[in-house]
Amino acid sequence: MPNELPVLQIDLASLLPASEQIVRGLRATLLAGRFRPGDQLPSVRQLAVDLGVHHNTVAGAYRQLAEEGWLELRRGRGATVIERPAPAPTPRAEAEFRKRLEELVVKALAEGVPSGAVSGELAVLAAKLQEGELAKSRAGLMPSTEN
Amino acid sequence: MSTQWVLGPSFVMAFVIGLYLVMSYWMPRLTRPDVYFAVTVPPEFRDSAEGCSILKRYRVEVTIFGVLALLIVLAGMRIPEPGYLTAVTLTGLFLQVVGVFLAYYRARGRVLPHAAAPATVREAALVPRDARLPGGWVLQLPPFALLAATAIWLHLHWGQIPEVFPVHWRANGQVDNWATRSFAGVYSPLLIGTVLCALMGFSAYAMLRWSRLIRVGGAAGEGERRFRRVVVSILVATEYFIALVFMWTGLLPLSHKQTGPPGFIPMLVFALAFTVVTVALMIWVGQGGTRLVGSAAAASGGVAPVGDRTSDKYWKLGLIYINRSDPALFVEKRFGIGYTLNFGHPGVWIFLAALVAVVVAIIFVVPSHHHP
Numbered sequence: 001m002p003n004e005l006p007v008l009q010i011d012l013a014s015l016l017p018a019s020e021q022i023v024r025g026l027r028a029t030l031l032a033g034r035f036r037p038g039d040q041l042p043s044v045r046q047l048a049v050d051l052g053v054h055h056n057t058v059a060g061a062y063r064q065l066a067e068e069g070w071l072e073l074r075r076g077r078g079a080t081v082i083e084r085p086a087p088a089p090t091p092r093a094e095a096e097f098r099k100r101l102e103e104l105v106v107k108a109l110a111e112g113v114p115s116g117a118v119s120g121e122l123a124v125l126a127a128k129l130q131e132g133e134l135a136k137s138r139a140g141l142m143p144s145t146e147n
Numbered sequence: 148m149s150t151q152w153v154l155g156p157s158f159v160m161a162f163v164i165g166l167y168l169v170m171s172y173w174m175p176r177l178t179r180p181d182v183y184f185a186v187t188v189p190p191e192f193r194d195s196a197e198g199c200s201i202l203k204r205y206r207v208e209v210t211i212f213g214v215l216a217l218l219i220v221l222a223g224m225r226i227p228e229p230g231y232l233t234a235v236t237l238t239g240l241f242l243q244v245v246g247v248f249l250a251y252y253r254a255r256g257r258v259l260p261h262a263a264a265p266a267t268v269r270e271a272a273l274v275p276r277d278a279r280l281p282g283g284w285v286l287q288l289p290p291f292a293l294l295a296a297t298a299i300w301l302h303l304h305w306g307q308i309p310e311v312f313p314v315h316w317r318a319n320g321q322v323d324n325w326a327t328r329s330f331a332g333v334y335s336p337l338l339i340g341t342v343l344c345a346l347m348g349f350s351a352y353a354m355l356r357w358s359r360l361i362r363v364g365g366a367a368g369e370g371e372r373r374f375r376r377v378v379v380s381i382l383v384a385t386e387y388f389i390a391l392v393f394m395w396t397g398l399l400p401l402s403h404k405q406t407g408p409p410g411f412i413p414m415l416v417f418a419l420a421f422t423v424v425t426v427a428l429m430i431w432v433g434q435g436g437t438r439l440v441g442s443a444a445a446a447s448g449g450v451a452p453v454g455d456r457t458s459d460k461y462w463k464l465g466l467i468y469i470n471r472s473d474p475a476l477f478v479e480k481r482f483g484i485g486y487t488l489n490f491g492h493p494g495v496w497i498f499l500a501a502l503v504a505v506v507v508a509i510i511f512v513v514p515s516h517h518h519p
Contacts, residue, residue, distance in 0.1 A: 013267035050271030
């Protein structure tokens with residue numbers, strides 16, 4: 001694993017449930033390639049203590065990521081990262097993405113964000129996507145050395 | 148009557164009061180920069196005019212109570228009767244403890260109007276935690292081996308132990324409690340020492356496993372990890388200290404000296420030196436390792452103060468943490484250095500109940516002392 005320590009952040013005051021925040025944060029970290037197959041994640045209880053949430057919240061997040069094919073859960077061994085082949089995109093997923101992106105752009109324009117700023121942000125995102133940096137910037141990576 | 152024995156306890160108590168005065172005087176500057184008198188505040192508050200004024204008043208009060216306590220203890224040295232001497236000495240210490248609490252309580256009351264909501268963001272490292280004790284389990288063995296070796300030594304020299312032997316001395320060095328040559332009478336100090344060593348070892352392990360880091364990444368995170376290692380190392384060192392003290396106590400039956408426990412002065416010097424080193428280490432690191440990384444690194448974290456990532460509402464008087472929804476067994480103290488228990492966690496109550504059960508069991512095992 002590289003020297004940088006992968007860090008998960010959640011906001012307890014967010015309207016988004018803690019479990020969903022954990023799923024999104026972990027998924028982004030996994031997408032960024034921060035883990036190799038076989039790497040261990042913290043135990044459910046450890047992550048619950050560190051984040052100050054109930055262990056069922058973490059267990060639920062781990063289960064969802066296991067169902068998505070990112071993790072393998074075994075009693076006594078915790079959560080292990082596994083090889084996950086990229087799924088073939090379904091037409092429905094692509095249509096849903098297009099629809100949500102359009103809605104977001106329309107909402108931004110309606111709120112007065114200049115069209116130039118919107119297209120500029122989309123260009124930055126596109127460039128990051130090309131360079132594979134998008135997932136990393138969403139993964140909350142912080143430099144450190146673990147104990 | 149030996150003068151040394153009359154003055155000894157008073158000097159020890161004067162030393163304790165002096166050390167307590169130093170710690171209480173500096174404590175507001177040893178805590179996290181954004182936790183002031185156990186209240187979450189913006190990090191710049193403690194250096195503001197109001198923050199400095201609160202600190203000044205607090206320091207004047209703790210100094211007055213500390214000096215008063217010291218004067219009482221020193222005046223107590225003139226009392227020839229050991230019973231009264233003990234009472235006066237304890238009165239001095241009690242006065243200081245109450246005085247420091249009152250000074251803290253008043254200062255806290257002045258800080259509360261400036262309280263700020265702490266950041267609600269929590270962070271965790273996505274790697275399994277290293278919960279190995281310093282030196283691993285190998286370093287856990289010697290304290291228990293020392294106590295076991297003492298038990299074997301006593302067994303081998305059973306015939307040399309008098310039927311009745313002294314186990315407690317008054318301030319003037321005269322024996323006031325005795326024990327008989329029985330299994331419980333001879334081995335109970337070693338039993339108590341073993342339980343205390345196990346308690347220290349378990350506490351060190353539990354702190355590594357069930358406490359959380361406030362900051363994970365960067366210099367602040369590194370400082371916190373070093374701080375936790377220092378606290379845990381002190382607990383392991385305390386384990387060794389306890390083993391030595393109870394080994395010494397356990398060997399008393401083989402001593403035929405009647406005026407004061409043998410080797411008391413070296414043991415006392417050792418205990419005081421151990422305490423001074425521990426306090427110096429705590430001051431060096433500061434709460435959460437904040438003095439290792441500097442206030443700026445410890446406090447930086449966005450718009451809201453990071454604090455200790457717990458809400459003020461879960462703290463009673465800023466000293467007792469009760470949060471049922473927090474799975475952590477240990478959290479950082481808000482006014483002090485080190486960790487405190489989360490009394491809202493059922494596991495803490497199970498642990499305390501087990502501890503009380505052990506203490507009660509020991510009380511039943513230890514024979515009642517008598518005066519022959």
